[in-house]
Amino acid sequence: MVRAVLAGDVERYAELVGRYRDRYARYAARMLGSVDAAEDAVQDAFIRAYDQLAQCRDPDNFAGWFFLILRNRCFAERRRAARIGPMLDVETQPIAAPEQPDGVMETKERVRALQEALLQLTPDQREVFVLKHIEGLSYEEIAARIGGSVPSLKMRMHRAYDRLRERLKNRT
Amino acid sequence: MTGYDPLVKRLLDGELALAELPPELQAEGAEALRLLAVTDRLPVTLPAALDARVMEAVRARAASPSRRVLRWIAEPRELRLRVRPWVLGAGLAAAALVLLLRAPGARVSVREPGATAARAAAPERVFVRFELYAPAAKQVGLAGTFNQWDQAATPLVRAAKAGVWTVTLALPAGQHQYAFVVDGRRWVTDPAAPAVDDGFGRRNSVIAVGGTGARAL
Numbered sequence: 001m002v003r004a005v006l007a008g009d010v011e012r013y014a015e016l017v018g019r020y021r022d023r024y025a026r027y028a029a030r031m032l033g034s035v036d037a038a039e040d041a042v043q044d045a046f047i048r049a050y051d052q053l054a055q056c057r058d059p060d061n062f063a064g065w066f067f068l069i070l071r072n073r074c075f076a077e078r079r080r081a082a083r084i085g086p087m088l089d090v091e092t093q094p095i096a097a098p099e100q101p102d103g104v105m106e107t108k109e110r111v112r113a114l115q116e117a118l119l120q121l122t123p124d125q126r127e128v129f130v131l132k133h134i135e136g137l138s139y140e141e142i143a144a145r146i147g148g149s150v151p152s153l154k155m156r157m158h159r160a161y162d163r164l165r166e167r168l169k170n171r172t
Numbered sequence: 173m174t175g176y177d178p179l180v181k182r183l184l185d186g187e188l189a190l191a192e193l194p195p196e197l198q199a200e201g202a203e204a205l206r207l208l209a210v211t212d213r214l215p216v217t218l219p220a221a222l223d224a225r226v227m228e229a230v231r232a233r234a235a236s237p238s239r240r241v242l243r244w245i246a247e248p249r250e251l252r253l254r255v256r257p258w259v260l261g262a263g264l265a266a267a268a269l270v271l272l273l274r275a276p277g278a279r280v281s282v283r284e285p286g287a288t289a290a291r292a293a294a295p296e297r298v299f300v301r302f303e304l305y306a307p308a309a310k311q312v313g314l315a316g317t318f319n320q321w322d323q324a325a326t327p328l329v330r331a332a333k334a335g336v337w338t339v340t341l342a343l344p345a346g347q348h349q350y351a352f353v354v355d356g357r358r359w360v361t362d363p364a365a366p367a368v369d370d371g372f373g374r375r376n377s378v379i380a381v382g383g384t385g386a387r388a389l
Contacts, residue, residue: 025215025218050230111210115212132185133208
């Protein structure tokens with residue numbers, strides 16, 4: 001498909017968008033704190049990917065290449081948000097909480113609290129948390145996807161644990 | 173309250189089970205696991221309208237003239253070259269001629285009364301003798317690409333043979349064009365050598381000098 005688009009068949013790009021639209025949507029939503037922000041980021045990433053498609057060295061690995069573009073977009077958005085003020089309002093733009101048979105309200109509150117605490121991590125720390133505990137990747141898989149060594153990723157993650165504990169000390 | 177114990181962090185990493193923690197860390201481990209238990213792992217589905225918005229932007233970009241030009245420049249394309257057989261034949265003949273001239277042991281051509289050649293002391297230069305039969309001339313010069321067409325730079329002298337003018341030059345290998353200048357005003361081509369149009373309505377004689385001799389073309 002990538003080669004077809006590069007050859008001028010623009011409409012084939014819709015197949016790429018349809019295939020990969022949701023694959024990294026959860027990553028973007030957890031990185032940015034809301035589904036709306038994730039939608040904007042994914043849309044921009046697809047447009048940017050089209051603009052730079054000729055630079056995709058391995059057309060058979062469009063997904064991995066696209067992820068890096070989306071990742072850059074998410075980090076840029078976080079930097080921009082950090083400059084202009086407070087984070088997204090997770091209370092008014094909640095991410096769906098997992099259903100719990102008992103203590104639903106309490107669980108929702110804890111989910112929201114964790115999401116708030118995640119948004120207060122550094123982007124690097126938050127990314128490792130998202131990839132490991134939300135996307136379910138191992139440290140080795142994370143290293144392969146975003147670069148870096150396993151020990152450095154672990155150190156980043158462990159600092160995130162401490163910071164989350166500090167933020168949530170009165171809520172667990 | 174400080175950070176988690178390293179063993180608890182390994183628990184969170186999935187490298188240890190809660191039961192493997194020492195008793196004094198069991199409570200801390202359980203607290204840490206409760207923190208992860210509320211991690212939101214629900215999938216996120218983006219609206220299909222996103223596809224339309226992306227494609228709208230992509231189509232606009234594809235239609236922009238600058239992008240079309242960039243794509244035209246960047247795209248590899250097949251280039252077909254159609255060659256007529258006689259052109260190919262002429263090219264092969266020219267290549268064969270060059271190989272012949274550069275071949276070791278090529279003979280020195282001797283032409284009478286025009287240009288003749290012999291090996292020079294330096295291997296890259298060849299002595300070439302130019303002759304012109306001009307019994308009525310008072311003076312004869314030689315002008316060519318080898319002396320910047322200076323008609324006074326290379327005068328010919330009368331030879332022993334009546335009416336013949338001659339001069340010998342050491343010329344570098346390569347093709348040279350030249351002409352005789354009789355009495356300072358009349359340009360004469362070498363009757364013993366081929367001539368080519370000089371582009372200005374006159375003709376020049378041509379000689380090819382190889383590493384081992386010279387040959388009139």
